[in-house]
Amino acid sequence: QQQVKQSPQSxxxxxxxxxxxxxxxxxxxxxxxxxxxxxxGKGPALLIAIRPDVSEKKEGRFTISFNKSAKQFSLxxxxxxxxxxxxxxxxxSKVRDDKIIFGKGTRLHILP
Amino acid sequence: DTGxxxxxxHKITKRGQNVTFRCDPISEHNRLYWYRQTLGQGPEFLTYFxxxxxxxxxxxxxxxxxxxxxxxxFSTLEIQRTEQGDSAMYLCASSLDRxxxxxxxxxxxxxxx
Numbered sequence: 001q002q003q004v005k006q007s008p009q010s011x012x013x014x015x016x017x018x019x020x021x022x023x024x025x026x027x028x029x030x031x032x033x034x035x036x037x038x039x040x041g042k043g044p045a046l047l048i049a050i051r052p053d054v055s056e057k058k059e060g061r062f063t064i065s066f067n068k069s070a071k072q073f074s075l076x077x078x079x080x081x082x083x084x085x086x087x088x089x090x091x092x093s094k095v096r097d098d099k100i101i102f103g104k105g106t107r108l109h110i111l112p
Numbered sequence: 113d114t115g116x117x118x119x120x121x122h123k124i125t126k127r128g129q130n131v132t133f134r135c136d137p138i139s140e141h142n143r144l145y146w147y148r149q150t151l152g153q154g155p156e157f158l159t160y161f162x163x164x165x166x167x168x169x170x171x172x173x174x175x176x177x178x179x180x181x182x183x184x185x186f187s188t189l190e191i192q193r194t195e196q197g198d199s200a201m202y203l204c205a206s207s208l209d210r211x212x213x214x215x216x217x218x219x220x221x222x223x224x225x
Contacts, residue, residue, distance in 0.1 A: 044203070091154070098167065098168060099157035099160065102156070
């Protein structure tokens with residue numbers, strides 16, 4: 001049973017475009033939703049995270065939109081650059097728990 | 113380098129052999145996690161330590177897998193009698209107090225031939 005469903009599997013966007021990656025979750029006990037960025041040969045790195053008491057969070061060019069009633073959240077990357085080409089994972093966690101549940105990832109390619 | 117360090121970065125082994133990986137967490141981080149990542153998938157939780165105590169193990173962690181953190185600092189993950197299905201990236205992460213603020217190492221890529 002996949003607790004965090006992520007789409008699309010891959011995405012190609014022109015430089016300057018706004019890629020959008022979507023995630024959906026089932027467990028309403030989740031209360032922390034991070035996004036990770038992973039480059040080839042590297043471990044995942046925390047990019048931005050949100051809690052369900054807010055509907056949007058921005059950090060630089062990265063924005064998370066959160067819809068609690070729909071149990072969905074998404075990552076938007078403004079003014080995307082070729083250096084943003086990486087695999088992005090959405091994830092979910094319960095603060096009382098000690099593990100992060102990851103989605104399957106989205107391979108993003110930004111064309112120069 | 114003050115990040116999470118994993119050794120070796122790559123390991124090729126024959127089926128049936130035992131392998132051991134090491135993880136050095138960020139200094140003063142008392143929580144240490146092991147995850148496994150297969151090609152095209154997100155990381156999957158394996159086990160977690162708080163200091164030297166192993167507090168949770170995933171069902172993914174079969175009897176052939178054992179993890180230790182003897183002095184609450186570095187950790188080792190051993191796989192006995194490796195199988196081809198064990199081929200994956202093994203990721204270590206550490207945090208000060210919560211899984212939500214964990215920092216990952218670069219991983220050990222295991223190939224079982």
